[in-house]
Structure formats: structure tokens, C-alpha cells
Amino acid sequence: MSGAARAILLDSHGNPIPLSERGPASTWSMISFGFWLFLLSDIVIFASLFATYAVLSNSTAGGPTGHDIFDLKNVFIETCCLLASSFTCGLMLIAAERRQLRNFYLWAVVTWVLGAAFIGLEVTEFSDLVARGAGPTHSAFLSAFFTLVGTHGCHVSAGLLWLLVMAAQVATLGLRTTVVRRLFCFSLFWHALDLVWIGVFTIVYLGSNVHV
Amino acid sequence: MSDEESVQGSHSDPNLDVEDDGSTTPASYLLGLGVAIILTLASFGAALTHLVWGPGLPILLAVLAIAQMGVHLVFFMHVNATEEGENTVLALGFGIFIVFLVVFGSIVIMNNLSGFMPSMDQLMKMQR
Numbered sequence: 001m002s003g004a005a006r007a008i009l010l011d012s013h014g015n016p017i018p019l020s021e022r023g024p025a026s027t028w029s030m031i032s033f034g035f036w037l038f039l040l041s042d043i044v045i046f047a048s049l050f051a052t053y054a055v056l057s058n059s060t061a062g063g064p065t066g067h068d069i070f071d072l073k074n075v076f077i078e079t080c081c082l083l084a085s086s087f088t089c090g091l092m093l094i095a096a097e098r099r100q101l102r103n104f105y106l107w108a109v110v111t112w113v114l115g116a117a118f119i120g121l122e123v124t125e126f127s128d129l130v131a132r133g134a135g136p137t138h139s140a141f142l143s144a145f146f147t148l149v150g151t152h153g154c155h156v157s158a159g160l161l162w163l164l165v166m167a168a169q170v171a172t173l174g175l176r177t178t179v180v181r182r183l184f185c186f187s188l189f190w191h192a193l194d195l196v197w198i199g200v201f202t203i204v205y206l207g208s209n210v211h212v
Numbered sequence: 213m214s215d216e217e218s219v220q221g222s223h224s225d226p227n228l229d230v231e232d233d234g235s236t237t238p239a240s241y242l243l244g245l246g247v248a249i250i251l252t253l254a255s256f257g258a259a260l261t262h263l264v265w266g267p268g269l270p271i272l273l274a275v276l277a278i279a280q281m282g283v284h285l286v287f288f289m290h291v292n293a294t295e296e297g298e299n300t301v302l303a304l305g306f307g308i309f310i311v312f313l314v315v316f317g318s319i320v321i322m323n324n325l326s327g328f329m330p331s332m333d334q335l336m337k338m339q340r
Contacts, residue, residue: 029296032300033299033300033303036300036303036304037303040303040304040306040307043307043311044307044310044311044314047310047311047314047315048314048318050315051314051315051317051318051319052318054315054318054319055318055319055322072256072259072260076256079252079256080252083245083248083249083252084245086284086288087241087242087244087245087288090238090241090244090288091238091241093236094236094237094238094241097236188289191284191288191289192289194284194288195281195284195285195289198277198280198281198284199277199281201255202255202273202274202276202277203277206255206256206259206273207270207273209259209260210259210266210269210270210273
């Protein structure tokens with residue numbers, strides 16, 4: 001925290017002002033906290049889908065198991081794409097906070113391309129599974145798999161759309177305070193999706209390779 | 213609006229209290245990325261090779277995943293224990309509580325139910 005912000009928290013005698021007497025919180029902390037609550041509720045949705053998957057993962061109805069159909073090399077590339085895009089998203093936010101327009105566009109494009117590559121790989125995987133007869137209607141296990149991983153994919157697609165909107169806002173409004181605040185929310189959203197993906201690749205994909 | 217104007221506008225705005233505590237530097241993101249890559253490689257390596265004792269593998273994968281989530285929260289999402297971050301941490305704690313309740317509650321209850329479920333041939337006998 002900067003020196004100016006710290007000075008506000010002390011009264012004229014230099015004593016700290018109690019939290020209840022400091023007046024309303026700054027717009028920045030209210031927005032980031034509100035968005036944080038949204039992200040947590042989103043993660044609770046994913047938790048219920050993870051629970052469904054964990055319960056149904058052995059209900060293959062005589063169909064293929066996860067070990068038969070998952071291509072872990074593909075999953076590793078997807079993981080790398082998402083992790084790298086999380087990193088470049090951070091660099092994009094730093095460039096926006098420092099009002100470096102050209103760096104912002106550079107990292108925004110890299111983030112978008114990596115996210116789109118992730119979605120492309122996932123769509124290829126899904127269509128491949130459906131073509132091989134392992135679609136979501138085949139067994140409870142596959143229904144749970146397509147719901148969980150598909151919901152994550154929908155979130156990433158929504159994030160890609162959001163990033164396009166933010167780039168348009170930067171192009172028309174410039175890197176003004178409100179736009180940087182929205183970019184901050186976007187970066188939280190993008191990192192949260194990577195957080196959920198850690199659960200997906202560990203439980204769904206690597207978990208399918210575990211034989212206890 | 214030109215680039216210069218937006219810079220001027222930002223300085224006159226008192227609400228722009230962007231975290232200036234040194235946590236949002238490329239170096240902190242690089243450190244987070246490095247640790248996350250190591251943990252990801254460890255997860256995939258442990259699952260794809262037979263170097264780890266089989267029954268211990270799920271526990272190792274869970275530990276690696278939780279560690280990587282922690283790295284993301286601290287280095288990428290800047291969750292910290294400062295006064296400003298206190299509410300964030302409290303909300304996160306509640307979120308984690310709900311997640312564990314939903315996931316482990318479902319697994320325990322459904323396992324228990326399927327344990328009590330009569331097998332298919334017993335069901336057929338009951339219907340006669």
C-alpha cells in the first residue's frame with residue numbers, strides 16, 4: 001500500500017482509525033470484493049459438477065472408461081496453453097495499470113490466441129469422442145464428463161468474448177480507470193478458470209490413469 | 213481519446229488505488245509461472261510413469277493440485293493477509309468450506325447408498 005493511502009488510516013494524533021469509522025470503502029476494493037464473491041459462487045457450481053463426476057465416474061454402463069478414451073498428451077498441451085495464457089493475462093494487466101497501450105495489445109492478443117487454442121483442442125477432443133460413439137448420451141460417466149469439462153469450456157469461451165469486448169473498450173475509451181478496473185476483474189476471472197482446470201486435469205484426466 | 217489524455221485523467225482520479233505494493237510485477241508472475249510449471253510436470257510425471265507407489269498416487273496428485281491452486285491464488289490472484297485482503301481471505305475460507313461440504317458429502321452419501329443397494333438378482337427375487 002502506498003504512503004498516501006496509509007496516511008488516511010491515521011487521525012491527526014497519529015493513532016489508527018478504527019475500521020468502523022473510516023467511511024465507505026474505495027470503489028476499487030468494493031468492485032474487486034464483489035467480483036471475488038461472484039467467482040467463489042462460480043467455483044461452488046464447479047464443486048457440484050466435480051461431486052457429480054466423482055460419484056458417477058465408475059458408472060460406465062458397459063461403455064468405455066476414462067482410461068480408454070482420454071488422450072493425456074492432448075490434455076498436457078491444453079494445460080500448457082491455459083497456464084501460459086494465465087501468465088500473459090497477468091502481464092496484460094500490468095501493462096494496463098502502467099498505461100502501456102502497445103504492451104497491453106500485445107499481451108491481450110497472446111492471451112486470446114492461447115485461450116482460443118485451448119478451446120480448439122477441447123472442441124476437437126469432444127467431436128472425436130462423439131464420432132467414436134462415446135458421446136454424452138452413452139453412459140452416466142460420459143454425461144458427467146461432458147457436463148463438467150463442457151461447463152469449463154463454456155466459461156473459457158465467455159472469457160474470450162469478454163476479452164474481445166475489453167479490447168474494444170480500450171480502443172474506444174482508452175486505458176481509463178473504469179476500463180482498468182474491468183480488466184482487473186477479467187484477469188481474476190481468467191485466473192479462476194485456470195484454477196478450476198487444475199482440478200479438471202487432476203481429477204478427470206490424471207485420475208483416470210490411477211489404478212488403486 | 214489519445215494515450216496522453218488517459219494518463220492525465222488517471223492521475224486526477226482519487227479512486228485509482230491500484231495495488232502499488234510491489235506484488236504486481238512481472239517478476240512475481242514469473243515466479244508463480246515457474247512454480248506452477250514444476251507442479252504441473254510433477255503431476256503428469258507421477259501419473260504417467262510408475263515411479264510412485266500405486267496406492268499413494270491419488271494422495272500425491274491431490275497434494276500437488278492443492279499446492280498449485282495455492283500458487284495461483286497467491287502469485288496470480290494476489291490473495292494476501294493484509295488488512296485490505298482480509299475480507300477476501302474470509303470469503304475464500306467460506307468458499308473452500310462449501311466446496312469440501314458438497315464434494316465429500318456427495319461422495320460419502322452416495323457410496324453409503326450404493327453399499328445398501330441390493331444387487332440386481334436380489335432385486336429380481338424381491339419383485340417375484
